[in-house]
Amino acid sequence: xxEILLIRAPSHLGxxxxxxxxxRAIDAHPGLAPRLIGPRRLIEWLGPxxxxxxxxxxxxxxxxxxxxxxxxxxxxxxxxALRSPWLAWLAGVPERxxxxxxxxxxxxxxxxxxxxxxxxxxxxxxxxxxxxxxxREREPRIRVRSxxxxxxxxxxxxxxxxxxxxxxxxxxxxxxxxxxxPELAAACLSGERRAILLASAPGExxxxxxxxxxxxxxxxxxxxxxxxxxxxxxxxxxxxxxxGGARHVARASGARVITLFxxxxxxxxxxxxxxxxxxxxxxPCGPCHRERCPNAPALRHACWKAVDARxxxxxxxxxxx
Amino acid sequence: MNPSVVVRAPNWVGDMVMATPMLLRLAQSEAFxxxxxxxxxPLAPILKDSPLEARVVTIQSDAEELDRYRELRPDIxxxxxxxxxxxxxxxxxxxxxxxxARLSGRSWLLTHxxxxxxxxxxxxxxxTAHLLRDITGLLGVTVADLHPRLWVREEIVDSERARLExxxxxxxxxxxLCCPGAAYGSAKLWPPERFARALDLxxxxxxxRAVVSGGPGEEALIAAxxxxxxxxxxxxxxxxxxxxxxxxxxxxxxxxxxxxxGPRWYAAAFDVPCVSVMGPNAPELTAxxxxxxxxxxxxxxxxxxxxxxxxxxxxHACLRxxxxxxxxxxxxxxxxxxxxx
Numbered sequence: 001x002x003e004i005l006l007i008r009a010p011s012h013l014g015x016x017x018x019x020x021x022x023x024r025a026i027d028a029h030p031g032l033a034p035r036l037i038g039p040r041r042l043i044e045w046l047g048p049x050x051x052x053x054x055x056x057x058x059x060x061x062x063x064x065x066x067x068x069x070x071x072x073x074x075x076x077x078x079x080x081a082l083r084s085p086w087l088a089w090l091a092g093v094p095e096r097x098x099x100x101x102x103x104x105x106x107x108x109x110x111x112x113x114x115x116x117x118x119x120x121x122x123x124x125x126x127x128x129x130x131x132x133x134x135x136r137e138r139e140p141r142i143r144v145r146s147x148x149x150x151x152x153x154x155x156x157x158x159x160x161x162x163x164x165x166x167x168x169x170x171x172x173x174x175x176x177x178x179x180x181x182p183e184l185a186a187a188c189l190s191g192e193r194r195a196i197l198l199a200s201a202p203g204e205x206x207x208x209x210x211x212x213x214x215x216x217x218x219x220x221x222x223x224x225x226x227x228x229x230x231x232x233x234x235x236x237x238x239x240x241x242x243x244g245g246a247r248h249v250a251r252a253s254g255a256r257v258i259t260l261f262x263x264x265x266x267x268x269x270x271x272x273x274x275x276x277x278x279x280x281x282x283x284p285c286g287p288c289h290r291e292r293c294p295n296a297p298a299l300r301h302a303c304w305k306a307v308d309a310r311x312x313x314x315x316x317x318x319x320x321x
Numbered sequence: 322m323n324p325s326v327v328v329r330a331p332n333w334v335g336d337m338v339m340a341t342p343m344l345l346r347l348a349q350s351e352a353f354x355x356x357x358x359x360x361x362x363p364l365a366p367i368l369k370d371s372p373l374e375a376r377v378v379t380i381q382s383d384a385e386e387l388d389r390y391r392e393l394r395p396d397i398x399x400x401x402x403x404x405x406x407x408x409x410x411x412x413x414x415x416x417x418x419x420x421x422a423r424l425s426g427r428s429w430l431l432t433h434x435x436x437x438x439x440x441x442x443x444x445x446x447x448x449t450a451h452l453l454r455d456i457t458g459l460l461g462v463t464v465a466d467l468h469p470r471l472w473v474r475e476e477i478v479d480s481e482r483a484r485l486e487x488x489x490x491x492x493x494x495x496x497x498l499c500c501p502g503a504a505y506g507s508a509k510l511w512p513p514e515r516f517a518r519a520l521d522l523x524x525x526x527x528x529x530r531a532v533v534s535g536g537p538g539e540e541a542l543i544a545a546x547x548x549x550x551x552x553x554x555x556x557x558x559x560x561x562x563x564x565x566x567x568x569x570x571x572x573x574x575x576x577x578x579x580x581x582x583g584p585r586w587y588a589a590a591f592d593v594p595c596v597s598v599m600g601p602n603a604p605e606l607t608a609x610x611x612x613x614x615x616x617x618x619x620x621x622x623x624x625x626x627x628x629x630x631x632x633x634x635x636x637h638a639c640l641r642x643x644x645x646x647x648x649x650x651x652x653x654x655x656x657x658x659x660x661x662x
Contacts, residue, residue, distance in 0.1 A: 117458065129448075
């Protein structure tokens, strides 16, 4: 009989994609019956690529419960919440693996502190290795599915985009400091002669609209879902983006990606051969990882402003040649 | 003015090969005026013919290491060697910034340190490549691709092939390169007769002739494997063997069969399938670049991994109790994948 391994998926898109090689290795392990629990939007999207893994999808307002953990002999908790090891403990899961931060250590049988800025993908591989699971392929891989492709093709056709384009993942929550600064993106793309497509996820179109105003030649697509994002990325000549979840989807879909870093630390995410060129502006206040820039107006978004747009433009040009 | 960096290279062959992606990134970085690599002289051939070769400064002794620091006067010493001595010498040479892993009780000697992951205050084994990457990150340099890389000149490749043909390998024939030794200690040695049996079966089932090689001082071990083999294994024990010629031997092999030692990383660098027979080591320490590698080890022992150089219990069950079949199965899996993938 196969051993039931419960995996608590990360709650953020980027982390989930970085954990994908581990999830794939577990899915392929003949001795394991994996169960993956996590936000519906994320795990139902990744689920078809994990055919042997059963999914427990949580709706937006739904919390995981102790019942979800019952029957598992091991739990691999790849999120950062205290609730997950607590529920695993209550459910009597004998072996509980995860990061010991935020007071979780006392609830885990095998915890690991991960001091310093370390790539999340590496941490997942290390946690899996401690469970005796070998992860041979380390590059995240997202299969572009037909429904995403069809939708993307339809919307691209409606925009009149039939040839190659540069995809700019321009979305971010309103006022978030983590999204591409429109002025910076516009400066990077000002000399670009290819078609430019600005894409944003539902509820994240504000910065994309600001960028569209600065780049009148660009086309914009709002409300882009994950399936469509993977298809648009795979079809793009190049993707320009900030360090967010969409970046990881793009690179896992096989796109060539150039990443600009604002308030986040590249050492958390730079993992895997497919990361592509990265540009960081070095400032004394960063990387701060703040959702909102805490600086006074004169210094606001100093990290973004410190990114050298000319070098990014040169990289774009050489990558597209 | 941008700072200059001296990287104190690791002292083990495998670790040096694992460090190549970090060294290449540092060399490419525009953030530094100069990047030099301080390496023990016997390990310098590993970086020969690479874009890093001109940056290598060799050292024969601890005293010479200190002298080189004083000559080069770097702004930063980046320590890939985790020893106390490496940090002490950078400190004594008054290198202003000394960055490395917080290990071997040397935190007080470092100005910038990476804390390794731990559980209940004890170090958790993580891949050495991850640690080297994290140490490099102390300088703000990110390394995305951890796959090692080595370079070898065509003349060396041609001369090694000619040598193998002179020793009896048919022109164009595939071979299995076997390196049964381990500089670390006797605890890492799989019995020579098991290596020999695995090589015989690979010859019988896949027609691959065995070539047996090793490092300096491993002549007797090479001879023991060849003697125990019934399939005309080619011995390189009486031939000159260097870390440079090993690159050509590995690159030309269809399969590499090794203990848990440096040649495994040569195989990773050249994308050659490799079976590594592991005894007392923790597999987590070397769990990177596994795409074409199979690690064969016993998982049913309470005493392993002990990380000792010599078996403290005397039975050496981790390797003496490891049969040929598991090794052969791993080799066949890799060979069939190499054909079909």
